[in-house]
Amino acid sequence: MTSIVETHDVTKQFGDVTVIDGVSLNVPQGAIYGLVGANGAGKTTLMRMLIGLMWPDAGEVRLFGQVLERDSAQIRQRVHYVAADGSFFKQLQVKDVLTYSRLLYERWDDTRCQMLVRALELPLNRRVRNLSLGMTMQLRLAIALSARPDLLVLDEPTNGLDPIVKRQFLQLIVQEAAQGSTVVIATHQLADVERIVDGVGLLYRGRMVMDGMLDDLKGAIKHVQAVLPGGPPADIDHWPGVLERTSRGQFYTFVVEGTGDDLAKRLRESGATYLEVMDVGFEELFRYVMQKEGYSRDGILLS
């Protein structure tokens, strides 16, 4: 599959502090990739390097298969970045911002823009400085989606959006990716992107501690639930891959590495009357993988 965004061992220092430390990632075409991490993990810094607003001290960024250089204007025209805190054209009315954007972007899709203005109920005659935080973000998203970029890079795009608009926005992102665009979303709100991302990278203090396509990552750890009338086998805590066990009466929940099939089989042989293997939630998945890698659980809290 064609890679749209690749980084190889990207490192960035501010003074003598290493803020991004040897980060490599790979986002295939049409994927929605969530870049997640706690406040200060380095998401914005990494995003800015992905689009050539900042340059790595070491390592390489490739977009659309080509190395991103300072004179890569053509590559950058295919990318649209929505910064977390961008304030723009404060004096202009919304309709004038849209007119200006129409002129600015070669691939501007006016039909789409009008659809978005209607769907998001953007007040065309209001000045940007009088929009709420959420409305400003909606305007910026409407522009981003109307610009029809091949790569859309969004920094904390759900900030300030109410739940209904957030859902609407996430649907739009899914549609965008279905049409072949690639989307990178940075957020510390895992729950906001959990349902839509295909791939995810977890940044922790500038290091990419977990990265991959979601299906692969979800295959790494499972919940196995079982009813064990005779209790669990005495040596169960020494069975390979069992990370955790909790129980309420005869109902046991195990967290296990891998597919969970082996554990399920052994529990069945040990008299389980009910068995179910389930995916773990996104945040839980992160916590267990991180714990396995030797990081403290508290250190990776995202929100």
Ligand SMILES: Nc1ncnc2c1ncn2[C@@H]1O[C@H](COP(=O)(O)OP(=O)(O)OP(=O)(O)O)[C@@H](O)[C@H]1O
């Ligand atoms: N220009 C700069 N000069 C010095 N330090 C910086 C600069 N920009 C960012 N930093 C530091 O780099 C670290 C990573 O910041 P960054 O904004 O990339 O994190 P983030 O994951 O986007 O955080 P948040 O979720 O809070 O937006 C922080 O410690 C921040 O203070």
